[in-house]
Amino acid sequence: MTLDPLTLVVFAPLFGAMAAFVAPRAAAAIGLATMALTGAAVAWLATEVHAAGAVRTPLGGWEPPLGIALRADGLSVAMLVLTTGVGLLVSLGALDSFKGTANARLQQYFWPLWLLLLTGMNGVYLSTDIFNLYVMIEVIALAAVGLTVLSGTRAALRAGLEYMYASILGALLFLLGVGFVYLQIGQLDFAGLIGAEPSAAMSTALALMVVGLLLKTALFPLHFWLPSAHANATAPASALLSGLVVKAALYIFLRLTTYMPLPDEILVALIGALGAGAVLWGGVQALRAERLKMLVAWSTVVQIGLIFIAFARAGQVGLTESWKAAALLILAHGAAKAAMFLSAGRIKDEIGHDIIRDLDRTPVRPTLAQFTFALAAISLIGLPPSLGFIGKWSLMEGAMAAGYWHWVAVTMVGTLMSVGYFSRVMAGFLRFDRVRAPVAEHQGWALADLPPLVLALGAIGLGLAAAPILSFIELGYPFGMTP
Amino acid sequence: MTLLSADMPLLPLFILLTSLLASPVLFALPESAARLRTGINLGMAALKVALVAWLSWKVSQGVIYDLSFTMLPGLEFKLQADPLAILFIALSAILWLITTVYSVGYLERGPHRARFFGFFSLCVAATVGIAMAGNLFTFLIFYELLTLATYPLVIHRGSAEALRAGRIYLIYTLVGGLVLLLGTLGLWVLAGTTDFVPGGVLGAVANDQRLAAQLLFVVLVGALGVKAALVPFHAWLPIAMVAPAPVSALLHAVAVVKAGAFGIMRVVYEVFGIETAQVLGLTAPLAALAAVTILYGSLRAITQDDIKKRLAYSTVSQVSYITLGVALASPIAAVGALAHLIHQGLMKITMFMAAGNLAEGLGVKKVSAMDGVGRAMPGTMLAFSLAALAMIGLPPLAGFVSKWYLAQGALDAGAAWVIALLLGSSLLNAVYFLPMLHRAWFRDGSDTPETPGRPRIGWWLAGPPITTALLVLVVGSFANAPFSPLEWTRFVVSIEYLE
Numbered sequence: 018m019t020l021d022p023l024t025l026v027v028f029a030p031l032f033g034a035m036a037a038f039v040a041p042r043a044a045a046a047i048g049l050a051t052m053a054l055t056g057a058a059v060a061w062l063a064t065e066v067h068a069a070g071a072v073r074t075p076l077g078g079w080e081p082p083l084g085i086a087l088r089a090d091g092l093s094v095a096m097l098v099l100t101t102g103v104g105l106l107v108s109l110g111a112l113d114s115f116k117g118t119a120n121a122r123l124q125q126y127f128w129p130l131w132l133l134l135l136t137g138m139n140g141v142y143l144s145t146d147i148f149n150l151y152v153m154i155e156v157i158a159l160a161a162v163g164l165t166v167l168s169g170t171r172a173a174l175r176a177g178l179e180y181m182y183a184s185i186l187g188a189l190l191f192l193l194g195v196g197f198v199y200l201q202i203g204q205l206d207f208a209g210l211i212g213a214e215p216s217a218a219m220s221t222a223l224a225l226m227v228v229g230l231l232l233k234t235a236l237f238p239l240h241f242w243l244p245s246a247h248a249n250a251t252a253p254a255s256a257l258l259s260g261l262v263v264k265a266a267l268y269i270f271l272r273l274t275t276y277m278p279l280p281d282e283i284l285v286a287l288i289g290a291l292g293a294g295a296v297l298w299g300g301v302q303a304l305r306a307e308r309l310k311m312l313v314a315w316s317t318v319v320q321i322g323l324i325f326i327a328f329a330r331a332g333q334v335g336l337t338e339s340w341k342a343a344a345l346l347i348l349a350h351g352a353a354k355a356a357m358f359l360s361a362g363r364i365k366d367e368i369g370h371d372i373i374r375d376l377d378r379t380p381v382r383p384t385l386a387q388f389t390f391a392l393a394a395i396s397l398i399g400l401p402p403s404l405g406f407i408g409k410w411s412l413m414e415g416a417m418a419a420g421y422w423h424w425v426a427v428t429m430v431g432t433l434m435s436v437g438y439f440s441r442v443m444a445g446f447l448r449f450d451r452v453r454a455p456v457a458e459h460q461g462w463a464l465a466d467l468p469p470l471v472l473a474l475g476a477i478g479l480g481l482a483a484a485p486i487l488s489f490i491e492l493g494y495p496f497g498m499t500p
Numbered sequence: 501m502t503l504l505s506a507d508m509p510l511l512p513l514f515i516l517l518t519s520l521l522a523s524p525v526l527f528a529l530p531e532s533a534a535r536l537r538t539g540i541n542l543g544m545a546a547l548k549v550a551l552v553a554w555l556s557w558k559v560s561q562g563v564i565y566d567l568s569f570t571m572l573p574g575l576e577f578k579l580q581a582d583p584l585a586i587l588f589i590a591l592s593a594i595l596w597l598i599t600t601v602y603s604v605g606y607l608e609r610g611p612h613r614a615r616f617f618g619f620f621s622l623c624v625a626a627t628v629g630i631a632m633a634g635n636l637f638t639f640l641i642f643y644e645l646l647t648l649a650t651y652p653l654v655i656h657r658g659s660a661e662a663l664r665a666g667r668i669y670l671i672y673t674l675v676g677g678l679v680l681l682l683g684t685l686g687l688w689v690l691a692g693t694t695d696f697v698p699g700g701v702l703g704a705v706a707n708d709q710r711l712a713a714q715l716l717f718v719v720l721v722g723a724l725g726v727k728a729a730l731v732p733f734h735a736w737l738p739i740a741m742v743a744p745a746p747v748s749a750l751l752h753a754v755a756v757v758k759a760g761a762f763g764i765m766r767v768v769y770e771v772f773g774i775e776t777a778q779v780l781g782l783t784a785p786l787a788a789l790a791a792v793t794i795l796y797g798s799l800r801a802i803t804q805d806d807i808k809k810r811l812a813y814s815t816v817s818q819v820s821y822i823t824l825g826v827a828l829a830s831p832i833a834a835v836g837a838l839a840h841l842i843h844q845g846l847m848k849i850t851m852f853m854a855a856g857n858l859a860e861g862l863g864v865k866k867v868s869a870m871d872g873v874g875r876a877m878p879g880t881m882l883a884f885s886l887a888a889l890a891m892i893g894l895p896p897l898a899g900f901v902s903k904w905y906l907a908q909g910a911l912d913a914g915a916a917w918v919i920a921l922l923l924g925s926s927l928l929n930a931v932y933f934l935p936m937l938h939r940a941w942f943r944d945g946s947d948t949p950e951t952p953g954r955p956r957i958g959w960w961l962a963g964p965p966i967t968t969a970l971l972v973l974v975v976g977s978f979a980n981a982p983f984s985p986l987e988w989t990r991f992v993v994s995i996e997y998l999e
Binding site for chain 1: 570573615640641660670675681682686
């Protein structure tokens with residue numbers, strides 16, 4: 018078998034995970050080396066896709082429907098770049114935050130779990146059949162639940178258990194859908210899905226898979242497991258879970274609804290309505306949150322909702338364009354939310370707590386982490402020139418052009434609410450009259466502040482590169498019906 | 501005008517970068533590195549003035565600067581240095597230099613200086629970006645940046661009162677920004693472009709979709725009216741005066757309210773075009789709104805005892821002269837409006853810096869405590885008095901020139917009521933400014949308790965208001981000299997009214 022980037026992207030992290038599990042002392046070194054190798058493979062793949070449009074390889078030379086094929090186009094490479102880029106920076110942040118003997122166990126399990134997670138996600142972005150997707154989301158679920166409970170606190174264990182139930186249920190629904198498809202058309206690859214005759218059985222299959230995916234990506238009202246799971250994990254795990262993991266199910270949703278179109282305009286509107294529910298309900302909860310990490314987690318619920326509104330922004334006819342707005346928001350949220358969770362973790366480490374009400378009572382002001390938090394908030398609120406702004410612009414532009422003013426209105430209300438909840442935090446950073454002790458300058462600056470800062474600057478700066486990003490994700494016509 | 505290609509096409513970008521790049525460096529400097537910070541601040545500010553002078557010279561020679569790159573298909577990030585932009589950049593560059601000197605004197609012993617000067621630089625970068633934005637999309641980017649950069653300055657003191665003011669400021673300006681986003685999107689969907697073009701881009705749309713175009717005008721002007729402090733969106737301005745004096749000075753003279761007024765200019769002249777705006781029947785209501793704001797601000801100013809609050813309401817009133825001049829739709833009034841953009845900046849910055857000096861040097865914050873301050877601080881109070889007389893409109897000071905052109909423009913546009921408005925407003929200006937001058941110079945201050953041990957203010961604080969006061973005198977007296985604000989204004993208006 019000749020070496021090709023597609024295979025390497027999936028298998029490098031898999032072997033890395035095994036090696037890190039077997040040799041826990043060298044886990045960090047193995048982890049970083051694996052990240053570097055995977056990153057190089059993704060870069061290689063990106064140049065190939067840039068040159069050829071789409072790249073495809075049948076594993077072991079077996080063509081579907083018998084074998085498994087991996088395929089990369091612009092969108093999947095963009096997701097891979099997001100995953101490895103954010104993953105690498107989060108890993109670097111993790112190196113510092115897991116320092117010390119007390120964290121030896123964290124260190125030991127973090128790397129194998131994270132590399133396994135990376136395997137699953139990379140697999141999702143390159144898969145071309147739905148059974149393979151099912152396997153990959155199970156791999157992701159296994160690793161993600163492990164990362165959630167890594168901190169070992171009681172709250173994390175409880176949240177992790179809830180997360181696991183939700184994940185298993187979601188995967189089960191997805192598997193049921195896969196079974197229906199197999200019974201109906203005897204094929205599981207995307208090409209088979211496209212060629213399938215519409216039927217009640219296929220519609221049922223789609224419904225089952227979509228509900229399973231919505232549960233996994235935590236779209237309102239199936240978000241119940243997300244806030245406590247993301248808020249109680251350790252900061253690097255939260256960053257990975259919120260920034261990357263929920264995106265895998267979202268990505269599958271985008272692909273599936275293209276190959277098996279939603280049969281009805283009403284369903285598109287329903288998806289958008291659920292998104293609106295997420296934006297409003299998540300916003301209210303974030304306004305009420307008492308802890309910083311909980312607020313950040315609720316903001317993820319809001320952002321997921323926003324991405325689904327972007328999907329539905331111009332109804333069924335608009336779907337051929339709307340996925341781009343959704344993809345921009347996915348990328349923006351990935352970078353910004355990882356930055357925000359990492360900086361929130363840094364703030365918590367320095368201050369010793371993350372109770373929003375008391376942020377202004379402490380003389381300890383980790384200004385660099387606070388600055389990073391603010392930058393991430395700029396992208397999440399959607400202020401220019403961040404990538405979040407570009408995503409929101411695309412959403413509103415499409416909705417306006419199609420005359421769907423209700424999506425514009427919901428987005429604006431959501432934006433205002435996000436200003437409200439993030440400024441609760443920011444006011445705490447900037448208020449000084451409740452502190453008795455003198456406030457020192459430039460305190461709490463550490464190397465661990467750098468990865469989130471780079472991520473946050475990336476979330477803002479990538480807005481300027483939106484045009485090349487957009488033309489890249491269209492390479493290979495991800496939604497041109499030729500997988 | 502012959503079009504020449506620029507021999508240094510990136511000049512506008514460099515002007516933007518002088519303050520944009522200074523900002524992170526200033527953030528990272530330790531508090532104790534006061535000399536280095538002052539050096540960077542003044543060096544960058546002086547460099548910017550020099551670059552702007554060069555740019556102005558080139559533009560006056562007919563050179564066109566236009567840089568852009570695509571952010572979304574069809575949608576560009578675009579900087580351009582047209583004469584209208586130069587007017588605003590020159591104002592901000594010169595006043596930034598002066599305010600920087602003042603801020604160094606005002607804050608150099610206070611806390612959080614690194615943060616202050618970092619955001620201060622960012623704020624000026626945003627203002628320059630607003631001035632040079634070549635389309636509404638780019639304008640929006642810098643408009644939001646301005647909001648974000650000024651918020652930490654407004655709440656710089658970190659007290660509960662400052663935070664409350666900051667929250668109100670943020671709510672007003674971010675809602676305004678969001679509405680501006682809506683308007684920009686609307687323009688993009690309606691016209692397929694957001695470019696600023698003399699004569700406007702909405703002529704065809706206004707014919708076909710009159711209602712949509714009218715609605716768009718209301719949305720855009722309403723959004724910009726928040727920062728321009730048009731009634732009823734003005735309430736944040738008097739509250740935001742809780743900010744330190746140099747911030748108030750910059751907010752009232754250059755940065756925030758001017759960004760709003762400048763935006764209204766761009767929208768009326770270069771998005772709609774003055775003719776289209778007239779055809780849509782929108783200039784008359786805008787003029788009426790401006791008139792109401794002028795009177796309301798002046799009336800409220802009379803009853804304020806807090807010096808900075810009185811000045812703030814005066815700003816509400818004075819900035820609307822600009823909107824009024826734009827809305828009158830006469831080239832002569834436009835000259836008055838544009839000149840007032842500069843003149844009001846010079847006058848108001850003088851007054852705010854003088855008010856800061858009174859508070860710093862004498863602890864005087866109320867009008868009722870101003871008795872005899874003229875003798876205690878002659879330099880500062882002379883500057884204040886000159887600016888106040890200019891505001892009232894005494895010839896040959898700067899305020900007179902703008903009011904003169906506004907009045908002529910009103911006659912030209914056949915709106916004689918504006919003459920009455922201007923006279924009434926001048927009278928009101930006198931009613932709230934003259935008592936302050938009377939107290940300062942003609943009342944005995946012996947019964948106001950001197951605060952012992954208060955350090956005398958140095959030249960860092962006294963120099964800037966005196967300098968700007970001299971500028972008020974110069975730009976008024978030599979209004980017809982080449983490169984005076986008035987002359988440049990005529991140049992701008994000849995372009996905007998070309999169509």
